[in-house]
Amino acid sequence: MATQTLVMDAVEQLGLRVTLGDIASSTGLALEEAKQELLQLAQKAGGHLQVSRQGEIAYVFPPDFRDILKRKEQQDRLAVLRRKLWGGFLYGLRISFGILLVVSIILITLALMALQMASSREEDNRSRSRGGGVFFYFPDLWVGNPFWSPYPYYGGYSGRAQPRREKSEMNFLEAVYSFLFGDGDPNANLEEERYALIGQLIRANGGVIAAEQVLPYLDVEPGSPALEYEDYMPPILLKFDGQPEVSEDGDIVYRFPELQVTATESPQQQLPGMLQEKPWVFSRATPEQLTLAAGLGVLNFFLAAILYGAREEVAAAGSNAFLAFIYPLIGFLFLYGTLFLAVPAVRWLTLQFRNQGVERRNRIRRFWQERLKRPSEVLLRKLDFARRFRRQEVVQEADTIYSTDRDLIEQRDYRLDEPAFRQLLQQEQPLATESEEVPRRRL
Numbered sequence: 013m014a015t016q017t018l019v020m021d022a023v024e025q026l027g028l029r030v031t032l033g034d035i036a037s038s039t040g041l042a043l044e045e046a047k048q049e050l051l052q053l054a055q056k057a058g059g060h061l062q063v064s065r066q067g068e069i070a071y072v073f074p075p076d077f078r079d080i081l082k083r084k085e086q087q088d089r090l091a092v093l094r095r096k097l098w099g100g101f102l103y104g105l106r107i108s109f110g111i112l113l114v115v116s117i118i119l120i121t122l123a124l125m126a127l128q129m130a131s132s133r134e135e136d137n138r139s140r141s142r143g144g145g146v147f148f149y150f151p152d153l154w155v156g157n158p159f160w161s162p163y164p165y166y167g168g169y170s171g172r173a174q175p176r177r178e179k180s181e182m183n184f185l186e187a188v189y190s191f192l193f194g195d196g197d198p199n200a201n202l203e204e205e206r207y208a209l210i211g212q213l214i215r216a217n218g219g220v221i222a223a224e225q226v227l228p229y230l231d232v233e234p235g236s237p238a239l240e241y242e243d244y245m246p247p248i249l250l251k252f253d254g255q256p257e258v259s260e261d262g263d264i265v266y267r268f269p270e271l272q273v274t275a276t277e278s279p280q281q282q283l284p285g286m287l288q289e290k291p292w293v294f295s296r297a298t299p300e301q302l303t304l305a306a307g308l309g310v311l312n313f314f315l316a317a318i319l320y321g322a323r324e325e326v327a328a329a330g331s332n333a334f335l336a337f338i339y340p341l342i343g344f345l346f347l348y349g350t351l352f353l354a355v356p357a358v359r360w361l362t363l364q365f366r367n368q369g370v371e372r373r374n375r376i377r378r379f380w381q382e383r384l385k386r387p388s389e390v391l392l393r394k395l396d397f398a399r400r401f402r403r404q405e406v407v408q409e410a411d412t413i414y415s416t417d418r419d420l421i422e423q424r425d426y427r428l429d430e431p432a433f434r435q436l437l438q439q440e441q442p443l444a445t446e447s448e449e450v451p452r453r454r455l
Contacts, residue, residue: 019049020078028073029062052249057081060241063258102193103144106159109192109352110185113308116345120315123338127322128331133327188308192355194363198290199370201390205287206230207251214252218402219272222265222394224387227380228286231373257401263390265398273405275327285384286377289370294356309352316342316349 022038023030036046050071053059062070075078182190186257209229212220223242230244233290238244245266249255254268295302319326323342387395 014435015039015045015049016053019046019249020081022079023053023071023073028077030071031068032071038259040161047255048253051246053077053081055246055250058243060243061246061256061264063256063262063264069256069258070340080180092375097345109348109355110188112348113188113312113352116348117308117315119338119341120312122344123319123326123335124315124322126192126332126334126338127326130332130335131325175264182297184299184301184304187295187297188305190295190297191302191309192352192359193307194292194294195296198292202287202289207248209284209287210248211252212281214254214268214271215274215404216283217398218404219269220265220267220398221389221399222398224380225384225390225395228377228384230287231376232380233376234379257397259393259397261393261397263394263397265394265401267401272403286374286381288377289374291367291370294360294363306353306356309349313353315347316346320346 018039022035026034026038028354029420030050032043032047032050035041035050036043039046041049050281054061054071054073057073057080059071059077061074062072064070206229210226211226213229217225223245226244226248232238233243242264249256249266252268253270254266256264257267258264297305319338320342323339326339327334384391
């Protein structure tokens with residue numbers, strides 16, 4: 013932070029238009045450090061680059077760049093806080109819905125059974141008070157009767173082999189959560205994937221690219237002001253330690269020296285022509301699991317609706333301790349049953365809008381990809397200029413002069429491979445041969 017403050021002060025003192033040399037001499041920072049700080053400041057505060065006829069680079073900042081920087085820092089902090097609060101809210105909601113689904117069905121079922129029993133006792137009392145009333149009890153209608161059982165022992169089983177169900181990676185509880193809240197962002201690692209593809213693009217082009225070549229991997233819309241000054245490049249330069257190179261015609265290409273060096277010469281890999289965002293899916297649970305979760309939700313809703321409709325009868329049966337306990341919860345249980353079905357429905361509608369945004373961004377990247385297939389005259393000139401700087405240096409193991417896995421005395425003396433030493437060695441060999449032959453002649 014102290015280094016960034018030094019650079020900001022120097023930018024203001026030098027009139028908001030500076031070069032790398034200006035910052036290095038004013039702050040005492042090393043050139044590499046000054047370049048990194050300038051690129052970071054330009055990225056965050058809305059600065060852009062200017063190129064002179066001689067190919068010199070100047071960094072220009074708006075007068076209110078400090079205010080812009082503060083606003084972005086506040087927005088970043090608020091965004092982090094919002095993500096944390098939203099994540100905590102969703103986690104708590106997930107736990108509450110998962111537990112309450114089972115508890116709600118049990119409580120409502122017990123309440124309806126208690127209400128039925130209370131009504132039966134009341135009817136029995138009225139029948140006895142009238143005298144001559146007869147009560148018939150048919151236990152087979154409720155217990156053990158195969159026609160009431162959801163899985164009858166006979167009559168409902170055809171003996172056919174059941175269809176094979178799709179195997180799921182989730183258990184039922186996870187499937188319930190997936191039904192309610194989905195499975196997370198399918199593009200959570202989009203930024204890592206974006207920069208990985210850009211790094212591969214730079215490698216494939218010998219460490220030098222034109223700005224237009226990265227557009228299929230970014231989110232820059234046609235007609236954006238960022239296209240005029242190529243303001244989308246500073247984050248990439250900062251990420252991969254790149255530097256601009258300017259031609260005699262004023263065209264700019266970007267060279268990345270560190271990406272021009274590799275330890276192994278690997279075969280060229282097929283690079284995707286654009287960054288493809290994945291669409292949001294409602295759930296990765298199997299259809300059977302989703303059907304079961306939705307079925308339990310519908311069952312819970314209808315049971316809650318029945319109990320809500322009978323709330324006056326529940327209030328009248330105040331002598332029953334369990335019904336007295338349930339009565340204040342009837343409204344909450346009905347609301348919960350409604351939300352259990354409403355949340356997935358709202359989420360499904362939200363996903364439709366999100367997928368429209370995903371498709372729009374993919375369509376824009378596809379547009380830039382098609383533009384690259386028909387390059388303009390300016391782009392062709394840039395690519396021709398970039399060829400001057402393209403290279404790929406492979407660091408061979410045979411060229412190693414020092415390795416940390418060996419002692420110093422075991423390290424190879426690379427000076428023995430110098431041409432001057434080898435030439436001197438070749439001159440000394442004939443002299444040594446002649447000196448050996450002199451004693452032989454004397455003998």
